[in-house]
Amino acid sequence: MSVDFDVIVIGAGPAGYVAAIRCAQLGLKTACVDNWLNEKGEPSLGGTCLNVGCIPSKALLQSSEMFEQANNDFKNHGIKLGSVELDLKTMMARKNKVVAELTQGISALLKANKIETKTGTAKLLADKKIKITDGGNKTVISADNIIIASGSSSVQLANAPLTENLIVDSSGALAFTEVPARVGVIGAGVIGLELGSVWRRLGSEVVVLEAQDVFLPAADQQIARDAQRAFKKQGLDIRLNARLLETKISGSGKNKQVEVIYQDEKGNQSVVFDKLIVAVGRRANSEHVCDEEAELLLDERCYIHVNEKCETSQPGVYAIGDVVRGPMLAHKGSEEAMMVAELIAGKHGSINYDLIPAVIYTHPEIAWVGKTEQQLKAAGENYNVGSFPFVASGRAKAQGDTAGLVKVLSQSVTDRILGVHIMGSHASELIAQAVIAMELGASAEDIALTIFAHPSLSEALHEAALAVDNRAIHIMQKKS
Ligand code: FAD
Ligand code: NAD
Numbered sequence: 001m002s003v004d005f006d007v008i009v010i011g012a013g014p015a016g017y018v019a020a021i022r023c024a025q026l027g028l029k030t031a032c033v034d035n036w037l038n039e040k041g042e043p044s045l046g047g048t049c050l051n052v053g054c055i056p057s058k059a060l061l062q063s064s065e066m067f068e069q070a071n072n073d074f075k076n077h078g079i080k081l082g083s084v085e086l087d088l089k090t091m092m093a094r095k096n097k098v099v100a101e102l103t104q105g106i107s108a109l110l111k112a113n114k115i116e117t118k119t120g121t122a123k124l125l126a127d128k129k130i131k132i133t134d135g136g137n138k139t140v141i142s143a144d145n146i147i148i149a150s151g152s153s154s155v156q157l158a159n160a161p162l163t164e165n166l167i168v169d170s171s172g173a174l175a176f177t178e179v180p181a182r183v184g185v186i187g188a189g190v191i192g193l194e195l196g197s198v199w200r201r202l203g204s205e206v207v208v209l210e211a212q213d214v215f216l217p218a219a220d221q222q223i224a225r226d227a228q229r230a231f232k233k234q235g236l237d238i239r240l241n242a243r244l245l246e247t248k249i250s251g252s253g254k255n256k257q258v259e260v261i262y263q264d265e266k267g268n269q270s271v272v273f274d275k276l277i278v279a280v281g282r283r284a285n286s287e288h289v290c291d292e293e294a295e296l297l298l299d300e301r302c303y304i305h306v307n308e309k310c311e312t313s314q315p316g317v318y319a320i321g322d323v324v325r326g327p328m329l330a331h332k333g334s335e336e337a338m339m340v341a342e343l344i345a346g347k348h349g350s351i352n353y354d355l356i357p358a359v360i361y362t363h364p365e366i367a368w369v370g371k372t373e374q375q376l377k378a379a380g381e382n383y384n385v386g387s388f389p390f391v392a393s394g395r396a397k398a399q400g401d402t403a404g405l406v407k408v409l410s411q412s413v414t415d416r417i418l419g420v421h422i423m424g425s426h427a428s429e430l431i432a433q434a435v436i437a438m439e440l441g442a443s444a445e446d447i448a449l450t451i452f453a454h455p456s457l458s459e460a461l462h463e464a465a466l467a468v469d470n471r472a473i474h475i476m477q478k479k480s
Pocket of ligand 2: 186188189192194210211212242243244281282328359360361
């Protein structure tokens with residue numbers, strides 16, 4: 001049976017577009033179908049990540065951080081400013097420009113790699129055929145291999161349904177046209193903390209309501225506790241153990257407000273907001289992407305079921321990124337994309353799921369890779385800990401940004417690094433050193449024996465590795 005393509009990729013997010021480019025590089029005739037349209041109704045490749053996720057949120061985190069520094073920190077460096085004013089329209093326009101340039105860059109890359117880009121909603125049929133619907137137009141194309149990378153969407157809550165410009169998801173929270181006086185956030189996860197930080201820095205009073213009684217349970221709990229304290233000091237009001245009961249809308253037009261009624265250990269509580277951001281996780285876009293006749297297996301949480309090679313229950317059909325199990329992170333999807341492209345081309349492909357770094361882009365940033373102390377304890381693993389606070393780092397002091405620490409966990413017999421946890425300035429960049437070290441099977445001693453430039457924030461990783469063996473220089477160590 002003749003087919004139209006070697007590979008059809010559904011979705012052009014960081015999983016899909018990377019898969020398409022790598023397949024094309026490997027000489028495979030590739031098509032990529034995506035249905036994202038921007039505000040003007042034009043195709044905009046890059047998926048959630050570029051359009052309403054990683055990129056616009058980091059653009060606003062950067063701008064809002066600079067605003068906060070201009071207000072609070074510049075004077076400490078001897079820089080006097082007149083009154084600092086916020087021009088939110090320009091800030092948002094800058095964010096939109098960043099998004100537009102990057103999404104256009106992806107279109108150009110796909111074109112340069114001779115990938116056939118198709119706009120429309122794709123559905124997997126039987127026999128690796130894909131039906132594409134674009135308005136009234138329907139076409140069917142086929143391929144030897146299909147890669148589904150249809151991503152995820154925000155989870156919605158029945159007791160806080162999205163209401164235009166009042167109760168919003170993360171996309172809405174990236175596009176407020178005025179700084180709300182009071183912002184509520186449901187969910188103290190990554191999105192809640194990042195977007196809560198943006199609006200707090202720009203002047204909103206922000207209350208974050210979190211259902212669980214533990215803050216950031218996936219992070220190392222020492223770091224989580226320090227982070228919670230740091231956010232509280234900044235004015236982010238995080239309320240744990242808050243079970244959302246009901247939302248009530250009052251007022252009209254610009255004066256609309258939302259009352260949130262929740263329950264905590266003290267009983268029922270009520271708080272009124274000008275905007276409410278619902279950030280309670282994301283769910284896989286799995287159901288609409290395959291027809292029943294494709295007989296694709298979903299798992300109990302509605303992810304497309306895949307094995308460790310991202311093969312689905314149907315031969316020649318792969319699924320990658322947010323639509324399958326594992327952390328919903330752009331870099332995880334992109335690495336799965338690289339692996340699957342190599343496998344389709346008959347080459348070796350693999351991904352180390354144990355070493356996917358996680359980053360929360362708050363201030364201070366939080367980043368980690370590998371195991372947390374609580375995981376090691378639960379597994380009964382014997383380990384050593386070395387940590388180093390940024391307050392003892394010359395570079396951090398010179399920068400005027402000394403919050404946080406680096407913590408290295410290593411196996412007590414072999415000294416192999418099991419986890420690295422960082423809270424502090426540029427943690428998102430520093431963590432890459434730990435990922436490389438762990439990918440190469442390094443011991444804490446390997447890092448201790450490595451030369452780091454002075455003065456640099458990276459020296460804190462060096463000192464934390466030295467501290468595993470009680471020989472850090474710039475903090476007091478136990479006498480041996
Ligand atoms: P997506 O990026 O969701 O792309 C899927 C694409 O497929 C979309 O374009 C969609 O329109 C299209 N599509 C879906 N169904 C069909 C269909 N049937 N036919 C055709 N096209 C279809 N991750 C990080 O690693 N770092 C961050 O800093 C970060 N920040 C984030 C901030 C926010 C506010 C949000 C919401 C997410 C953030 N994420 C971050 C998560 C990250 O965006 C996702 O993990 C990543 O986008 C997933 O990539 P993907 O390619 O699997 O799916
Ligand atoms: P999340 O899973 O990180 O956090 C959701 C939080 O909401 C959890 O703490 C959960 O306990 C809480 N919650 C759930 N239901 C609730 C309820 N009814 N009331 C109160 N709290 C409730 O999800 P998210 O923050 O929405 O982010 C979604 C995904 O996007 C994540 O998987 C994340 O990895 C990804 N993302 C990553 C980054 C990054 O890498 N920096 C940034 C943003 C988003």
